Amino acid sequence: MTLQAYLTLAALLFCIGLFGVLTRRNTIGILLGIELMLNAVNINLVAFARCLGDVSGMVFTVFTICITVVEVALGLALVILIFRIRRTAVADHLDLLRG
Amino acid sequence: MAASGFLAIWAWLAPGLAFLILGLVVPLRRSGRPAAWLSIVFSLGSLAAAVAAWRATVPDMARRMLWEWIPVEDGVLTSVGVLADADSTLMLILVALVSFLVQVYSLGYLADEPPASLGRYYVYQSLFAFSMMGLVLAPNFVQLFICWELVGLCSYLLIGYWYRRPEAARAAVKAFWVTKAGDAFFLIGIVMLWSRTGTFDFSEIFELAQGGGEALAGIGLITFFIYLGAAGKSAQFPFHVWLPDAMEGPTPVSALIHAATMVTAGVYLLYRTAFLFEQTPEVLAAVGWIGAFTALLAATLACVQTDIKRVLAYSTVSQLGYMMAAIGAGFAGAGFLHLLTHGVFKALLFLAAGAVIHAVGSNDIFAMGGLARRMPQTFIVFVIGTLSLAGIPFFAGFVSKEEILGATWVGGLAVPFGMLVLAAFLTAFYMFRVVFIAFLGAPAAAPAGAGHHAAGHGHREAHAHDAPAVMTLPLWILAALAMVIGLGLAIWHLEPEFEAPGWLTPLAVAVALGGIALAWLVYGLRAISPDRLSERFAWIGEAAMERFWLDDLFALVYRRVILSGSAGIGWVDRYIVDGILNVLSAWTLTAGDRLRRIQTGQAQDYLYGIALGVLLLMVWMRWPR
8 A cells, every 4th residue: 555545545534524514404313414524634644644654644644633622522512512502503593603 | 501491391391291291180180179179279380480481581582492393304303392482481471460360350250160160161271371482482383373263272272261152162162163174274274385485493594584585486386375374363354253252251360361372472473483584575565554454444343343242342453453564564673562561551452341240240331331430449559450451651551552553654654653542542432331231321321322321220330349359350450450550651652663753642542532532522422422422334334334344254154155055065975985985895794694694614625625625626737838
C-alpha cells in the first residue's frame, strides 16, 4: 500500500463526512459527519507517521481520539438539551443565528 | 515702574474674577442683589488698581508684561499680557470708573428686575469690564481682536437684555451684524499686516515704523481694513446705523457701552496704532473726511429725534466722528483727549436721561416737560453734561472739542473743519432743544407749536421726582468730574501739539452759544415757531426723519442681496451637498437590507460557505500560473 492510497481514502472519508454535515437534516447525523471528518484526519496522521517513521503523528492521533470522544459527548448533550427546549432536533428549525 | 504693569493686571483681572465667580456659582448669580454687590466690589477694586497703575506710570515709558501664548518653531507667534503706559492706564481708569458707577447706578435703575435676571445683568457687566480692559491694555493685535469681539458679544447680550421685547432682540442682532461686517475687514487687515511684518506686537511694528518707510511701504489697504473695523465699532458712516437702535438696551448699558467705552474702542485703536496710520496719509485723510461727515450727518439726525436716548445716541455718533476727524487730521492726541472727556460727560448725560426715563416712564421728550422743578438734581447734572457736550468754556468738552477743531484746521482739512463747526452748532442746538422741551417746557405740553401749552398734567409726570441716592450719587460724581476736568484743562493748559489760530476759540464759543440761542428762541421763548423752522428745513428734515434712508438701504441690501444669496447657498447645501450624502446613505441602507437576507441562521449554510471558500482558496493557490 502506498501513501497515496491512504491519503485518497482519507480524502474520500473527509468529503463523505463534509457532505453529511452539510446535507443531513438531523442533528445527530451532523455529529456523525463530523466524526467521519475527524477520522479522516486521523488516517492522514497515522499514514504520514508510518511513512516518515515519526511516532509523533501517532501520538497526535491518540490525542485526537480523546478529543473526539469528548466532542461527541458534548455534542450529544447539546442535542439533548436543544431537543428538550425546542422539542425538535431538526437543523432547519434551529435558526437563532438569523440576522 | 513694573508696578504699573502689575497693578494694571490686577485691574484687568478683578472683573474677570467676578465674572468667573458669578458665572460658575449659579445660586449666587440667581440671588440677584448679592451678585450685584460682588460685581460692584470687584469693580471698585479694579478702579483702585487702575488709578494706582496710572499713578505708577512714567511719562514716555511703556511697561510690558508678556506671557508666551502660541509658541511656534522659531519663537512665539503671539503673547498675552499688558502694555501699561500713561495712555492705556488713563483709558483703563475711564473704563473702570464708568463701569463702577454704572454698576452702582444699575442697582437703582434695575431694582424691579427679578433676581435671576439682575444676576445675569451683572455677569454681563463683569465680562464687559474684563474684556474692555483687556482691549485697552492689549500689547498686540491678537489680544486686542479677541477682546474686541468679546466686547461686541457683551454689547449684543446687553442690548438684548430684555430679550422678550422683539425690538430689543432685533436691535441686538443688528448691532452684532453691523459691527461684525467691520470686524471681518479688521481681521483680514491684521492677518495681512502679520504676513507683511511677521508680528502682531505693537512695539515691534512701532519699531518697524520708526526704522523707516521701506518695511511698511504700501500698506494703505491694510490700514484701511483696520480702519473699517474701527469704523464698525465706533459707528462711523455708513456703519453708524446700529448705534441708535442699540438704545433698546437698559439705559445704564447705553451709558457704559454705547457712549463711554466700547464705541470708543475704534478711536482708541486708531490712537494706539497712529504710528501705523501715519505711514498712509491717504487713509488718514479718508478717516478725517468720513469722521467729519459722520459728525455732521449724525448731528442733523439728532435734531429731529423725539426719543431722548436717540438724541444722545446720535450725539455719540457725532462726537465719535469728531474724534475720528482729529485722528484723520494727524493729531491723534486731540481725539484721545476728546474720547476721555466725552466718556465722562456722555455717561453723565445717559445716566441722567436714564433717571428721567425711570421717573417719567417714557423716552419721548414731548411727554416730559417741566422736569426742572420736579427733578432739580437731575436737571442740574443734565445741564452740566449738556454744557460740556456743547463745548462751553470751563466745562469738560470745551478744550477737547476746540483741540479737535484746531487739529482739523491745522491738519489742512478745511472742508471737514467747516462740517465740524456746523456740527458743533447743531450739537448745541439739539442738546438744548432737549433741555428746553424736557426740563423747562410746560409740563406735558402738547407737541411744540400746537398753540396751547397747558394741555394738562400727564399722569406719570405728576409723580416724577429725583431718583434714589444710589442713582443720583453716580450722577453727581460724574458731574463733578466733568467740572473738574473742564476747570483743570482751562487752568493748566495742555502742551498743544500744534499752533491753533487765534480766532478759533471765539469761533467755537460763538458757534456753541449760537446753537444754544437758537434753541432758546425756538423752544424756550417760542419766538420762532418750530413749525416754521421745520418748514424752512423741510428738505433736510424729511430726509433726517427717514434717517437719510440709510437704514432702508441696509435693509434692502440685507433682504435682497444677502438673504437671496443665502437662499441660493442654502439650496446648494440642502439639495446638492446634503443630497449626495442622503443618496449614499439610502444606497447603503438598501444594500445592507439585501445583504441581510443571506444570513439564514442555518449553521449548515455558514459551514457550506466556509467549505466553499476553503475549496476556492485551495484551487486559487494551486492554480497554474
